Amino acid sequence: MAKNSTRPVVATLDGEDINFKRPSQTKEILRRLRKNKGAMIGLFLLICIVLVVIFADFIAPYEAGVVQVAENKLAPMSPEHPLGCDSYGRDVLSRLVHGARNSLLVAVAASISSCLFGCTLGAIAGYFGGKIDMLIMRALDIFMSIPDLLFTMVVVAALSSSIPVLIIAMTLAYFTNYVRLVRSGVLNLVDQEYVEAARAGGSSSARIIISHIIPNTLGIILVNVTLNVSSLVIYQSTLSFIGLSLPAPAPEWGSMLSSARVDMMRAPLLVVFPALAIVLTAFSVNLLGDGLRDAMDPRLKN
Amino acid sequence: MSNAEKMLDIKDLSVVYKTDLETVYAVNGVTLSLEKGATLGLVGETGAGKTTLALTLMRLLPERTGKVTSGSITFEGENIIDLPEAQMRKIRGDKIAMIFQDPMTSLNPVLTVGEQIAEALLVHNEVGRSKEEIEARVDETLTLVGIPPARKREYPHQFSGGMRQRVVIAIALSCEPDLLIADEPTTALDVTIQAQVLMMIRDLRDRLGTSMIMITHDLGIVAQTCDNVAVMYAGEIIELGTAEDIFAHTMHHPYTDGLFASLPNLKSKTARLQPITGLMPDPTNLPKGCKFAPRCSRCMEICKEVPPEVYTEGTHSIRCHLFHQSKEN
Numbered sequence: 001m002a003k004n005s006t007r008p009v010v011a012t013l014d015g016e017d018i019n020f021k022r023p024s025q026t027k028e029i030l031r032r033l034r035k036n037k038g039a040m041i042g043l044f045l046l047i048c049i050v051l052v053v054i055f056a057d058f059i060a061p062y063e064a065g066v067v068q069v070a071e072n073k074l075a076p077m078s079p080e081h082p083l084g085c086d087s088y089g090r091d092v093l094s095r096l097v098h099g100a101r102n103s104l105l106v107a108v109a110a111s112i113s114s115c116l117f118g119c120t121l122g123a124i125a126g127y128f129g130g131k132i133d134m135l136i137m138r139a140l141d142i143f144m145s146i147p148d149l150l151f152t153m154v155v156v157a158a159l160s161s162s163i164p165v166l167i168i169a170m171t172l173a174y175f176t177n178y179v180r181l182v183r184s185g186v187l188n189l190v191d192q193e194y195v196e197a198a199r200a201g202g203s204s205s206a207r208i209i210i211s212h213i214i215p216n217t218l219g220i221i222l223v224n225v226t227l228n229v230s231s232l233v234i235y236q237s238t239l240s241f242i243g244l245s246l247p248a249p250a251p252e253w254g255s256m257l258s259s260a261r262v263d264m265m266r267a268p269l270l271v272v273f274p275a276l277a278i279v280l281t282a283f284s285v286n287l288l289g290d291g292l293r294d295a296m297d298p299r300l301k302n
Numbered sequence: 303m304s305n306a307e308k309m310l311d312i313k314d315l316s317v318v319y320k321t322d323l324e325t326v327y328a329v330n331g332v333t334l335s336l337e338k339g340a341t342l343g344l345v346g347e348t349g350a351g352k353t354t355l356a357l358t359l360m361r362l363l364p365e366r367t368g369k370v371t372s373g374s375i376t377f378e379g380e381n382i383i384d385l386p387e388a389q390m391r392k393i394r395g396d397k398i399a400m401i402f403q404d405p406m407t408s409l410n411p412v413l414t415v416g417e418q419i420a421e422a423l424l425v426h427n428e429v430g431r432s433k434e435e436i437e438a439r440v441d442e443t444l445t446l447v448g449i450p451p452a453r454k455r456e457y458p459h460q461f462s463g464g465m466r467q468r469v470v471i472a473i474a475l476s477c478e479p480d481l482l483i484a485d486e487p488t489t490a491l492d493v494t495i496q497a498q499v500l501m502m503i504r505d506l507r508d509r510l511g512t513s514m515i516m517i518t519h520d521l522g523i524v525a526q527t528c529d530n531v532a533v534m535y536a537g538e539i540i541e542l543g544t545a546e547d548i549f550a551h552t553m554h555h556p557y558t559d560g561l562f563a564s565l566p567n568l569k570s571k572t573a574r575l576q577p578i579t580g581l582m583p584d585p586t587n588l589p590k591g592c593k594f595a596p597r598c599s600r601c602m603e604i605c606k607e608v609p610p611e612v613y614t615e616g617t618h619s620i621r622c623h624l625f626h627q628s629k630e631n
Binding site: 129130192193194196197198199200201202203204207211212215216218 | 360362366391392393394395396399400402403404407408409410411412413421422425426470473
C-alpha cells in the first residue's frame with residue numbers, strides 16, 4: 001500500500017471542495033421562530049409587557065397608586081383615572097402598571113433561580129447515581145411532602161417579607177419539578193453511546209453534563225421554564241392575595257384582586273383588570289416558550 | 303518481539319462483571335502485546351469478551367459492576383489499571399482513541415459535527431491552541447476522512463450512515479492517537495460502504511503510523527487489515543499469530559477451524575455451511591476444563607478436566623490439548 005499518498009479518500013468530480021453555505025445557528029432559529037404565528041403573538045405581548053414595566057413611571061405616576069384619596073373611592077373610568085379607582089381611592093392603572101414590576105420581577109427571577117438550582121441537582125443525581133442520587137432524591141421527597149404554600153408561608157414568616165425572600169421562598173417551592181425532570185432525562189442519556197464516546201475522548205464528567213446532557217434536555221427544560229414563569233406569576237398573585245407578599249401599600253396584581261373582591265358587586269371591573277394582566281402574561285410566556293422549543297430542536301429542522 | 307517496540311502489553315488480564323446475583327467472567331487471563339504501528343485483529347463470536355477487553359483498555363468499564371480482578375495493562379511504559387482517573391482522562395482520546403460500533407447512536411444529535419470533533423481537541427489542549435487553530439484542525443480531520451469541511455456546521459441527522467461513521471472516525475483521529483481501538487467499525491454499515499470505510503481506516507493508519515486493534519467478527523476484514531490476529535472465545539485468547547499463521551497455516555484450534563468452516567468459500571463447492579453446533583458457555587458458569595470442550599468435535603477426556611496450556615510454535619500459539627499430545631507422541 002502506498003504510504004504518504006495525498007489522494008483524498010473521496011474526491012468530487014471536478015476535484016474541488018463542494019461549497020455548502022449554511023445560515024448560522026441563531027439566524028436559523030430566529031427564522032423558524034418567525035414562521036410560528038403563536039410564538040410571534042406571545043413575543044409581541046411579552047415585549048409590550050416588558051415595555052410597560054420599563055416605562056411604568058411615564059405611563060402613570062407611582063403616587064397615584066399608593067396614596068389614598070377619600071373622594072376618589074370607587075371612582076368610575078374618567079380621563080384622570082382611565083381604569084377608575086379602587087375602594088381606597090387609588091388609581092387602578094398606576095397600581096396595575098407598577099404592580100407589573102413587582103409581580104414579573106419576582107416571578108421571572110424565581111423561575112430562573114429554581115431552574116438553575118433544580119437542573120444542577122437533577123443532573124448530579126442522574127449522572128452520578130448510586131448514593132448521591134439516593135441522598136438528593138430522598139431529600140427531595142421530604143421537600144415535596146410539604147405543601148408548597150405552607151412551605152412558602154413558613155419561609156416568609158421566618159425571614160419577613162421582601163423581594164429577595166419571596167424569590168428564595170418561591171424557588172424552594174418550585175425547584176423540585178426540575179430535579180425530577182432533569183434527572184429522568186439524564187438517566188435516559190447517560191447510557192447513550194455518544195456519552196460513552198465523549199468519555200472515551202477524555203471528557204470530564206462536568207464537561208459531559210454541560211456540553212452533551214444539558215443541550216439534549218434543553219427542550220423540556222425550556223418548556224418547563226416558560227410554564228413555570230406563568231404559574232409563578234399566578235403563584236405570586238396567590239401569595240399576595242393571602243397577604244404574604246410585599247407589605248400593604250405596594251401594588252401587586254394578586255393583592256389588587258383580593259382587595260377588589262370585597263367590592264366585586266359594586267365595581268366588577270376592579271377584578272377584571274388585574275386578572276386580565278395575570279392571564280395575558282401567563283399566556284404570552286407560554287406561547288413564546290412553545291414556539292422556542294420547536295425552533296430550537298435541531299431534529300425538527302428542514 | 304523486543305520489549306522496546308511494544309507499546310501495549312497486556313498480561314494475564316481478567317475482568318468480571320459482578321452484580322448481587324451473579325458474577326460474569328467476561329475476560330479470563332488474556333495476554334497480548336502490540337508493537338508500534340502494528341494492527342491486531344481481535345476475532346470472536348458475540349459475547350466472547352472483545353468489547354469488554356476494549357473497554358478495559360480505555361478504563362471505561364461500568365463503574366459499579368465491572369472489575370479487573372488480575373493482570374496488568376502496560377501502555378507506553380505505564381500500568382494504566384492503577385492510574386488515577388484524572389490522568390486516565392488525559393490518555394483517553396489523546397493517546398488511545400476508540401471508534402465506536404454504531405454511528406447512529408455514537409454522535410450527539412444536538413451538537414454539530416464540527417463541535418463534536420473539536421471536543422477532544424479542546425479537552426486535550428495542552429499546547430494551548432487558539433480557537434482558529436482548533437477550527438483549522440477540525441477542517442483538516444474532516445478532509446482526511448473525505449468530508450467537505452464546510453459540512454462541519456451540520457448536525458448528525460443530516461449525514462448518511464457511512465458519512466456518520468466517517469465523522470466518528472474523524473473524532474477518534476482528531477488528536478492523532480498512538481493507539482486506535484476500532485470496535486466493529488463496519489457492522490452497522492452496508493457492504494459497499496464497509497469497503498470504503500475499511501480502505502479509509504487502513505489508508506489513514508498507514509499514513510499516520512497509528513497502532514490499531516481491530517475488533518470484529520468478520521474474518522474477511524481481518525485478512526484485509528491485520529498483521530496479527532487473536533481469536534477470542536469465552537474470554538480467553540485461544541489462538542494467536544500473524545495473519546499468515548491464522549489464514550494459511552494448517553494447524554489450528556478446533557474453534558478457529560470451525561469459524562472458517564462456517565464461512566462460504568468461493569473455490570470449493572459446498573451445499574451447506576457447517577456451523578459450530580451449540581452455544582457459548584454461560585459466562586457465569588464456565589466449564590472447568592477447556593472452555594470450548596462442550597462444543598468441540600475433537601474433545602478428549604483431558605479437555606473436560608484440565609484447562610489447556612498454550613502451545614507455541616514461532617509466532618503462532620494455540621491454547622489446546624491436541625497439540626501438546628501430538629508433541630509428546
